Amino acid sequence: MNSSAVLPLGFRAAAVACGIKKDPNKLDLSLIVSDRAAAAAGVFTQNRVAAAPVQVSRSRVPSNGVRAIVANSGNANACTGEGGLADARRMTELVAAHLGCSPDAVLVCSTGIIGERLPIAKIELGIQKAAKEIVAGSETLELAARGIMTTDTVAKTSVRSAELNDRLIRLAGIAKGAAMIGPNMATMLSFVMTDACVHSESLQPMLKAAVNQSFNRISVEGHTSTNDTVLVLANGAAGGSALSGVALAQFAGLLRDVCTELAQAIVRDAEGANHFVTIDVEGLRTDAEAHRVAKAIAESPLVKTAIYGGDPNWGRFVSAAGYAGVEFAERDLSLWLNGLLLYDHGVPVPFDAADTSDRLRKEKETHLRLQFTLGTARCQFWTCDLTEEYIKLNADYHT
Amino acid sequence: MNSSAVLPLGFRAAAVACGIKKDPNKLDLSLIVSDRAAAAAGVFTQNRVAAAPVQVSRSRVPSNGVRAIVANSGNANACTGEGGLADARRMTELVAAHLGCSPDAVLVCSTGIIGERLPIAKIELGIQKAAKEIVAGSETLELAARGIMTTDTVAKTSVRSAELNDRLIRLAGIAKGAAMIGPNMATMLSFVMTDACVHSESLQPMLKAAVNQSFNRISVEGHTSTNDTVLVLANGAAGGSALSGVALAQFAGLLRDVCTELAQAIVRDAEGANHFVTIDVEGLRTDAEAHRVAKAIAESPLVKTAIYGGDPNWGRFVSAAGYAGVEFAERDLSLWLNGLLLYDHGVPVPFDAADTSDRLRKEKETHLRLQFTLGTARCQFWTCDLTEEYIKLNADYHT
Numbered sequence: 064m065n066s067s068a069v070l071p072l073g074f075r076a077a078a079v080a081c082g083i084k085k086d087p088n089k090l091d092l093s094l095i096v097s098d099r100a101a102a103a104a105g106v107f108t109q110n111r112v113a114a115a116p117v118q119v120s121r122s123r124v125p126s127n128g129v130r131a132i133v134a135n136s137g138n139a140n141a142c143t144g145e146g147g148l149a150d151a152r153r154m155t156e157l158v159a160a161h162l163g164c165s166p167d168a169v170l171v172c173s174t175g176i177i178g179e180r181l182p183i184a185k186i187e188l189g190i191q192k193a194a195k196e197i198v199a200g201s202e203t204l205e206l207a208a209r210g211i212m213t214t215d216t217v218a219k220t221s222v223r224s225a226e227l228n229d230r231l232i233r234l235a236g237i238a239k240g241a242a243m244i245g246p247n248m249a250t251m252l253s254f255v256m257t258d259a260c261v262h263s264e265s266l267q268p269m270l271k272a273a274v275n276q277s278f279n280r281i282s283v284e285g286h287t288s289t290n291d292t293v294l295v296l297a298n299g300a301a302g303g304s305a306l307s308g309v310a311l312a313q314f315a316g317l318l319r320d321v322c323t324e325l326a327q328a329i330v331r332d333a334e335g336a337n338h339f340v341t342i343d344v345e346g347l348r349t350d351a352e353a354h355r356v357a358k359a360i361a362e363s364p365l366v367k368t369a370i371y372g373g374d375p376n377w378g379r380f381v382s383a384a385g386y387a388g389v390e391f392a393e394r395d396l397s398l399w400l401n402g403l404l405l406y407d408h409g410v411p412v413p414f415d416a417a418d419t420s421d422r423l424r425k426e427k428e429t430h431l432r433l434q435f436t437l438g439t440a441r442c443q444f445w446t447c448d449l450t451e452e453y454i455k456l457n458a459d460y461h462t
Numbered sequence: 463m464n465s466s467a468v469l470p471l472g473f474r475a476a477a478v479a480c481g482i483k484k485d486p487n488k489l490d491l492s493l494i495v496s497d498r499a500a501a502a503a504g505v506f507t508q509n510r511v512a513a514a515p516v517q518v519s520r521s522r523v524p525s526n527g528v529r530a531i532v533a534n535s536g537n538a539n540a541c542t543g544e545g546g547l548a549d550a551r552r553m554t555e556l557v558a559a560h561l562g563c564s565p566d567a568v569l570v571c572s573t574g575i576i577g578e579r580l581p582i583a584k585i586e587l588g589i590q591k592a593a594k595e596i597v598a599g600s601e602t603l604e605l606a607a608r609g610i611m612t613t614d615t616v617a618k619t620s621v622r623s624a625e626l627n628d629r630l631i632r633l634a635g636i637a638k639g640a641a642m643i644g645p646n647m648a649t650m651l652s653f654v655m656t657d658a659c660v661h662s663e664s665l666q667p668m669l670k671a672a673v674n675q676s677f678n679r680i681s682v683e684g685h686t687s688t689n690d691t692v693l694v695l696a697n698g699a700a701g702g703s704a705l706s707g708v709a710l711a712q713f714a715g716l717l718r719d720v721c722t723e724l725a726q727a728i729v730r731d732a733e734g735a736n737h738f739v740t741i742d743v744e745g746l747r748t749d750a751e752a753h754r755v756a757k758a759i760a761e762s763p764l765v766k767t768a769i770y771g772g773d774p775n776w777g778r779f780v781s782a783a784g785y786a787g788v789e790f791a792e793r794d795l796s797l798w799l800n801g802l803l804l805y806d807h808g809v810p811v812p813f814d815a816a817d818t819s820d821r822l823r824k825e826k827e828t829h830l831r832l833q834f835t836l837g838t839a840r841c842q843f844w845t846c847d848l849t850e851e852y853i854k855l856n857a858d859y860h861t
Contacts, residue, residue, distance in 0.1 A: 112784030177777025178810045284763040287785035364683040372857030378576025385511030386686035411577045451850040458771030
């Protein structure tokens, strides 16, 4: 996405093909190293069935002493019991041995098939190789993004920089995910590296807020993975003392921007998707209510197929809002599709269905706006349509 | 479904084509009349956007004085404002005029497109025609079932009879729905008629319990309609005094059986479906927990596409259970697919994937069993797979 995307100061990375994926030439292990101890924060899946690497990494953040993230694709190391936990810890021990640090300073992530043990011998060789190759060069960010891809068709990166307290600071993020869970390939992963100096006590709530406004506002089919993980490392290599006040707030905005760009990139690359859909829900009593309405609409297969088919069938949008568990009357709601008012305070508005359908089919971006009259809370949410191609991708895979 | 399905004593019915549907030969209005005042109970959609006929009928049950149900297909009379409410009331007034009863004694249902006003002149003529044609003959139950069909491919009926208190009593039910909501055609409707003598005070909680164990345990794509309605009329024409005690309990069992058969018939006729899927969730703390887990699995597009593709990808089932909002640890859960143990107290069990996949593809009935170790509550739930055909049916329709 950003050909000029580079790692912030004090970070190095590598990606190698170590044979976890069937195709031996496909990158399947990424290693990201900070030359100095970094503040680290993490947000993890809410699924009760949490993968082994999630359990290990969750216990190690927030922290002010993280040195590396090691992540593999092709195998999720989920539902693998005590052996899987030992494998996840082993991955961090191997990286720690190379760096001369404690295993607690290494975070680990996995994505891929559920229920199979990792090929740990291959991974050991892969980590050795990656540790020798890590560089700070200009292509390593994209390489690291490629090393965690499963059914993704493009590498997803996002970078920002700004002058804060008279110092140039940089953020660089990567993400993977072609669905919240792909065809047997679990997971959304994202890592953001920055050379800004931020304490983990600030970083953790800041990351949580950023995730709530980005990754928690996307949905492909609504199936929450066992491996979802977002990590941020701030190593302070840009120099200066820890950010605070206005500078810290500016940094939080940049972090949210990076997360939002990466979250949207996941939806744009969603399996089989034809339309990128933005849903704006406004005028409810709380943000949680607005989020609930947006999510119910985003996850309705009937809404998704209507958009795919270019059908301005607003009854599907309104009825999905109706079962979101939020109290309202029909007269409280108005609805616009691609800027066209279709439903005005509970009353249908006559419109040119053929023309609207044509536009809906031709334009690859769809915009739904639901305006309630019950408050000032709002939510912007991103999703995609549902196509035969999604069914094919997810039905034709055989374990 | 039952060629010998007949109406209970004291009921007559008719179905006519009055031009609501585009095809002028398709039945689109059903009228069911009880010759005497019947006890009536109803259960309606939980959607905040409730159709006009739902609002009207909901205000008229439970009751001990219902004489008729009038129902049309082809138009849902939902999101139609005050005018739609007047139309729904008008339908009941027309029927009441023919029967010489109060409009309050007539219940009304609609199913079809959302957001368009009913063609009330056509419906007036249709009601006049139906009122002249109503008979008690042997084919009228199936005719009444046909009159409420939208994308259904088969008429759905279910009958039971039993000797209670030395009198033969009969139940006859009809239902429509090819999805909880079909391609622009909202709604699941079901009407059960019985000549047993049951007071509405017993009938209403009994129906609610029956619906909770039948219609509330099915899902096609999880989109709750604006028009869902289940009605039961008990006219006592079989003679005898009101059922009580053991006989009443036996009657409740028959009512539940009729509702269950009709609910399953809806899933079997679901749009584009290839597999009928039964999900048994056992061993949780409450029925609500078991229901939540079953529903999360039933509504996951990844579970549905795995079953469609014959993929014994149990990670999808386990991870869906994990995000159902029910607390458990992996070791609390075991999982069987078509009788084969795949996941034993949190540990994957080796199995012949090719053979299991073959069986999954060949057999049109799929059985998932999840056993938890946290209690004795359980839920049986029915759903279907998700196919390209469903996408096609719901994307190719244009308003």
